[in-house]
Amino acid sequence: MSSATAQSSSRSGNLDCSSYARGLYINGKWLPGKGIPVTDPSSGNVIAEVADGSVDDARAAVDAAAAAAGGWRATSPRNRAQILLKCFDLMMQRQDELAYLISLENGKSLADARGEVAYAAEFFRWYAEEGVRISGEFMTSPGGGNRIIVDYEPIGIAVLITPWNFPAAMATRKIAPALAAGCTVVLKPASETPLTAYALAALYSEAGVPDGVVNVLTTTNPGTVTAAMLNDSRVRKLSFTGSTGVGRLLLAEASKSVLSCSMELGGNAPFIVFDDADLDAALDGAMVAKMRNGGEACTAANRFLVQDGIYDRFVAGLTARMKALKVGPGTEPDTECGPMITRKAIDKIEALVSDAVDRGAKVELGGKALDREGYFYPPTVLSNVSHDADMAKDEIFGPVAAVYRFGTADEAVAMANDTEYGLAAYIYTQDIRKGMAISSRIETGMIGLNRGLVSDPAGPFGGTKQSGLGREGSHHGVIEFMEAKYIATSL
Ligand code: NAD
Numbered sequence: 001m002s003s004a005t006a007q008s009s010s011r012s013g014n015l016d017c018s019s020y021a022r023g024l025y026i027n028g029k030w031l032p033g034k035g036i037p038v039t040d041p042s043s044g045n046v047i048a049e050v051a052d053g054s055v056d057d058a059r060a061a062v063d064a065a066a067a068a069a070g071g072w073r074a075t076s077p078r079n080r081a082q083i084l085l086k087c088f089d090l091m092m093q094r095q096d097e098l099a100y101l102i103s104l105e106n107g108k109s110l111a112d113a114r115g116e117v118a119y120a121a122e123f124f125r126w127y128a129e130e131g132v133r134i135s136g137e138f139m140t141s142p143g144g145g146n147r148i149i150v151d152y153e154p155i156g157i158a159v160l161i162t163p164w165n166f167p168a169a170m171a172t173r174k175i176a177p178a179l180a181a182g183c184t185v186v187l188k189p190a191s192e193t194p195l196t197a198y199a200l201a202a203l204y205s206e207a208g209v210p211d212g213v214v215n216v217l218t219t220t221n222p223g224t225v226t227a228a229m230l231n232d233s234r235v236r237k238l239s240f241t242g243s244t245g246v247g248r249l250l251l252a253e254a255s256k257s258v259l260s261c262s263m264e265l266g267g268n269a270p271f272i273v274f275d276d277a278d279l280d281a282a283l284d285g286a287m288v289a290k291m292r293n294g295g296e297a298c299t300a301a302n303r304f305l306v307q308d309g310i311y312d313r314f315v316a317g318l319t320a321r322m323k324a325l326k327v328g329p330g331t332e333p334d335t336e337c338g339p340m341i342t343r344k345a346i347d348k349i350e351a352l353v354s355d356a357v358d359r360g361a362k363v364e365l366g367g368k369a370l371d372r373e374g375y376f377y378p379p380t381v382l383s384n385v386s387h388d389a390d391m392a393k394d395e396i397f398g399p400v401a402a403v404y405r406f407g408t409a410d411e412a413v414a415m416a417n418d419t420e421y422g423l424a425a426y427i428y429t430q431d432i433r434k435g436m437a438i439s440s441r442i443e444t445g446m447i448g449l450n451r452g453l454v455s456d457p458a459g460p461f462g463g464t465k466q467s468g469l470g471r472e473g474s475h476h477g478v479i480e481f482m483e484a485k486y487i488a489t490s491l
Pocket of ligand 1: 162166189224241243244246247249250264267297298299463467
């Protein structure tokens with residue numbers, strides 16, 4: 001891929017994409033480079049080319065984070081908070097521009113992209129407020145002989161690795177708490193959506209984040225490049241969001257230097273609809289839980305588990321709503337379902353749908369990739385899906401609603417928990433007592449009880465089982481970037 005090709009197609013709408021591809025961002029400077037083409041998934045066209053970072057670049061990024069660490073740690077929490085608030089303000093001032101960029105490189109609708117920018121910016125506001133309220137502990141030892149003092153200190157240099165599906169929010173959900181805690185960071189964003197990460201890097205600098213506090217590096221060689229950072233003794237934290245498979249590899253790598261790890265991994269969310277649910281509310285929630293980001297979300301409803309008595313009405317209602325969605329390039333204002341990220345993503349969805357159909361699923365809507373340029377899969381509804389289908393175990397990561405049937409609450413709970421994942425679950429019932437009782441039996445880190453959306457910067461986001469370790473957002477998120485220091489004193 002020549003840079004000339006990238007340049008010639010770099011203007012899209014009002015955006016000159018090449019302006020976001022100035023190079024690696026290390027120590028507040030742009031180190032020019034090429035090698036990673038960035039594609040618009042609605043056309044397959046290359047819109048920019050970003051730098052391909054090497055192991056030496058990664059070392060330079062850690063050098064920069066190390067050089068900046070002392071000054072940032074010594075900056076008062078109030079001054080750090082003011083810089084974070086400025087990041088929030090600038091992101092919201094540029095919400096439209098950032099949303100367009102996200103939509104262009106990721107494919108999600110502009111409405112989803114605007115929502116992502118607001119969500120992503122909110123982490124800066126939340127952690128500006130949280131960062132000035134981090135307190136320690138003080139107590140008399142039970143024997144009465146000494147005092148126990150616990151101080152929370154910044155953990156040190158953090159390596160942050162993020163996926164393509166929320167290119168702004170997955171980065172700020174880590175950067176904001178890390179900076180509030182007093183840590184410096186190196187971010188490795190996904191190669192599919194690097195422009196958003198670089199656009200935000202420029203914005204942090206404008207907001208007053210000192211050089212070296214945030215460094216951003218893209219690479220086609222993530223295994224080797226991140227291993228070099230994880231094995232650098234100055235790095236003390238890995239915070240990863242992505243697939244469970246890559247998460248396992250990174251945990252193994254991080255074990256060599258016994259790094260503190262926060263892992264936000266894959267999901268297989270059940271969406272349980274009881275007979276006594278408010279049908280319209282359940283359908284509203286189902287559309288959000290399934291179709292936010294075109295189904296490309298870790299919290300996406302992967303399995304609709306619907307009780308016998310409401311099953312037919314739920315399938316009919318869901319099919320009607322899915323059918324009404326407007327499919328098109330994310331950047332077109334009326335689009336509700338954009339393209340998938342890559343051809344590979346389409347191939348995976350096709351394989352899962354064909355396996356489910358082979359095992360007896362009925363196609364109520366869609367079911368076949370669209371014959372047009374770009375990577376489009378239509379809103380699809382499958383009913384009577386077998387519990388043996390591959391899509392009952394794997395993330396679909398696309399606009400495919402798979403509906404399963406259950407009879408009793410015990411069956412629903414057993415089906416919901418029959419997965420290695422434990423990220424999110426949704427429950428619809430008008431009996432709140434039952435909803436709370438079922439919530440306590442579901443093995444996930446998050447539950448939407450009569451809600452199709454759980455993400456909130458003020459709530460602890462994260463999974464149980466193989467969906468992850470640790471929490472992001474809320475007070476929990478900043479503690480992930482801190483270490484408790486216990487001082488025993490006789491005073
Ligand atoms: P992925 O695991 O393929 O990639 C995630 C990141 O890891 C990317 O930056 C990628 O370049 C990097 N990477 C890949 N191989 C690596 C290696 N060997 N060493 C180091 N880094 C490596 O995931 P994806 O396809 O980008 O994102 C989709 C996945 O992310 C889904 O499984 C989804 O559920 C998950 N996800 C989870 C959450 C959450 O909060 N739990 C949020 C969003 C996405």
